[in-house]
Amino acid sequence: MSSFYLSSSPIFKLQWHANAKPKPSRPIVSLPLSRLHANCYSWRLSCNLTQHGLELEETVEEDEIPQVLELPTEEEPNFDKETIASPSKMLRKKKGDEESLDDRFKLRNGKEIFEEKAYLVGVERKGDGECLFNIEESLEELEQLADTAGLAVVGSTYQKLASPNPRTYIGSGKVAEIKSAINALDVETVIFDDELSPGQLRNLEKAFGGDVRVCDRTALILDIFNQRAATHEAALQVALAQMEYQLPRLTRMWTHLERQSGGQVKGMGEKQIEVDKRILRTQIGVLKKELESVRKHRKQYRSRRVAIPVPVVSLVGYTNAGKSTLLNQLTGANVLAENRLFATLDPTTRRVQMQNGKEFLLTDTVGFIQKLPTTLVAAFRATLEEIAESSLLVHVVDISHPLAEQQIEAVEKVMSELDVSSIPKLVVWNKVDRVDDPQKVKLEAEKSGDTICISALTGEGLDDFCNAVHEKLKDSMVWVEALLPFDKGDLLSTIHKVGMVKETEYTENGTLIRAHVPLRFAQLLKPMRHLVKDTSISQKG
Numbered sequence: 001m002s003s004f005y006l007s008s009s010p011i012f013k014l015q016w017h018a019n020a021k022p023k024p025s026r027p028i029v030s031l032p033l034s035r036l037h038a039n040c041y042s043w044r045l046s047c048n049l050t051q052h053g054l055e056l057e058e059t060v061e062e063d064e065i066p067q068v069l070e071l072p073t074e075e076e077p078n079f080d081k082e083t084i085a086s087p088s089k090m091l092r093k094k095k096g097d098e099e100s101l102d103d104r105f106k107l108r109n110g111k112e113i114f115e116e117k118a119y120l121v122g123v124e125r126k127g128d129g130e131c132l133f134n135i136e137e138s139l140e141e142l143e144q145l146a147d148t149a150g151l152a153v154v155g156s157t158y159q160k161l162a163s164p165n166p167r168t169y170i171g172s173g174k175v176a177e178i179k180s181a182i183n184a185l186d187v188e189t190v191i192f193d194d195e196l197s198p199g200q201l202r203n204l205e206k207a208f209g210g211d212v213r214v215c216d217r218t219a220l221i222l223d224i225f226n227q228r229a230a231t232h233e234a235a236l237q238v239a240l241a242q243m244e245y246q247l248p249r250l251t252r253m254w255t256h257l258e259r260q261s262g263g264q265v266k267g268m269g270e271k272q273i274e275v276d277k278r279i280l281r282t283q284i285g286v287l288k289k290e291l292e293s294v295r296k297h298r299k300q301y302r303s304r305r306v307a308i309p310v311p312v313v314s315l316v317g318y319t320n321a322g323k324s325t326l327l328n329q330l331t332g333a334n335v336l337a338e339n340r341l342f343a344t345l346d347p348t349t350r351r352v353q354m355q356n357g358k359e360f361l362l363t364d365t366v367g368f369i370q371k372l373p374t375t376l377v378a379a380f381r382a383t384l385e386e387i388a389e390s391s392l393l394v395h396v397v398d399i400s401h402p403l404a405e406q407q408i409e410a411v412e413k414v415m416s417e418l419d420v421s422s423i424p425k426l427v428v429w430n431k432v433d434r435v436d437d438p439q440k441v442k443l444e445a446e447k448s449g450d451t452i453c454i455s456a457l458t459g460e461g462l463d464d465f466c467n468a469v470h471e472k473l474k475d476s477m478v479w480v481e482a483l484l485p486f487d488k489g490d491l492l493s494t495i496h497k498v499g500m501v502k503e504t505e506y507t508e509n510g511t512l513i514r515a516h517v518p519l520r521f522a523q524l525l526k527p528m529r530h531l532v533k534d535t536s537i538s539q540k541g
């Protein structure tokens with residue numbers, strides 16, 4: 001991306017001219033690769049923040065910026081296409097070779113993205129019982145993530161290891177093999193399926209040479225989140241997570257300057273790292289403050305909503321399970337639902353009106369994924385607080401997915417981190433229209449209890465779903481008996497909407513009601529509950 005050479009510091013404001021398309025080939029072989037990496041994020045970050053009305057530009061004195069020097073080009077090893085050992089996968093081969101650059105600009109999430117060629121690398125740890133997905137499944141998911149981010153995957157490989165190499169994550173033979181593949185396939189980005197340490201990232205970039213960027217699953221997910229962030233709060237959260245991810249990775253970014261200049265500018269690299277770190281830390285501080293004020297507003301809004309005692313039901317589940325489709329079907333909301341990972345980042349809440357007049361609020365939330373970076377769980381913790389405050393969690397599962405079981409486990413793992421185990425849960429097996437034997441699946445669901453089969457797409461099973469939700473909500477409600485004066489007719493109709501009324505009796509003093517109602521509503525009814533004790537009728541119940 002040409003934006004790389006517009007700035008010599010990764011955290012400077014970068015520019016992007018959509019009309020005058022930049023040359024995507026990188027004229028900056030001389031830049032240290034970790035800076036390419038950092039710059040890429042800065043570029044997208046900058047676009048994203050500008051879009052959200054944020055300005056993160058900071059100026060640094062001219063003399064604080066070292067000159068960029070040329071790196072000596074390394075000799076490329078010969079690559080014999082046929083000798084690449086299994087399990088490497090080649091999807092596209094280097095040919096006679098000039099594709100039109102225009103063809104490689106793709107529109108993703110409303111933004112024009114240069115479709116870089118990516119190569120995926122995974123490690124299967126021998127005897128690692130913790131992994132829910134096997135390495136091939138995990139790499140397949142990584143490919144989907146890369147596709148969502150706008151990259152074209154041209155190949156992949158993996159290695160079985162007892163433990164990762166602390167220097168390069170993979171063994172040296174594998175490094176050489178990947179280097180050959182990079183040259184043969186014109187790879188621009190190498191993506192690792194696991195989080196790499198800053199040191200590993202640096203060593204790999206050095207080993208691969210050229211202008212290849214190395215990144216990991218976390219950086220890729222952060223990039224998708226950055227592209228997808230549609231609200232101010234989401235943009236801030238992602239920007240913060242990106243900067244916190246970048247901070248340790250800035251280390252020794254500039255030391256090549258010392259190396260190349262034979263020690264004449266000794267100290268210059270160190271100085272620049274400090275400058276970059278300082279700028280980044282300042283920006284992190286600014287973002288945190290801004291985020292806090294945005295959250296304060298949202299909290300106020302939420303407490304206003306809580307004042308209306310309609311129970312809140314949150315949809316949770318693996319990314320792409322169909323949560324937004326379900327919300328759209330039930331409420332006519334127009335939330336983006338598409339066959340890509342992480343379509344939803346921001347929670348959306350809509351009122352669901354059931355046929356029997358009952359109501360509840362339904363909230364759509366960000367999807368989960370295996371190996372979800374802790375930085376991201378932390379970044380979205382505030383948004384996920386909505387989940388913690390709901391009366392019921394609906395775990396939406398794509399039952400047609402071959403890895404449905406592993407996905408369920410992955411979601412449960414994240415949920416246990418979110419400390420929501422006390423909230424009642426309902427499991428929904430979605431996409432039954434796509435399974436081979438729907439009858440068999442429905443029988444299995446019946447056997448496992450608390451599981452409803454639906455198709456959010458066709459609408460099948462949605463009545464059963466609503467009834468099950470209402471039954472479940474009863475678990476989170478409290479039993480009340482209250483005498484409502486006749487002038488409180490509005491309260492009576494709300495109880496009918498949000499609670500479960502067992503009995504009503506009309507007395508001289510008002511309407512006596514016996515019902516399950518949400519806890520907050522029970523608190524509202526408190527004064528009227530005392531009245532029950534004074535009436536003779538109350539003695540009957």
Ligand SMILES: Nc1nc2c(ncn2[C@@H]2O[C@H](COP(=O)(O)OP(=O)(O)OP(=O)(O)O)[C@@H](O)[C@H]2O)c(=O)[nH]1
Pocket residue numbers: 317318319320321322323324325326336337338339340341342343344345365366367368430431432433434454455456457458
């Ligand atoms: N066949 C079928 N497809 C479905 C069903 N429900 C959702 N889909 C499709 O699955 C894809 C993902 O749906 P979304 O509703 O965006 O999934 P999500 O859980 O909100 O995903 P994230 O926001 O990424 O977490 C879309 O292409 C939907 O059309 C269903 O019941 N049957």
Ligand SMILES: [Mg+2]
Pocket residue numbers: 323324325336337343344364
């Ligand atoms: Mg969604």
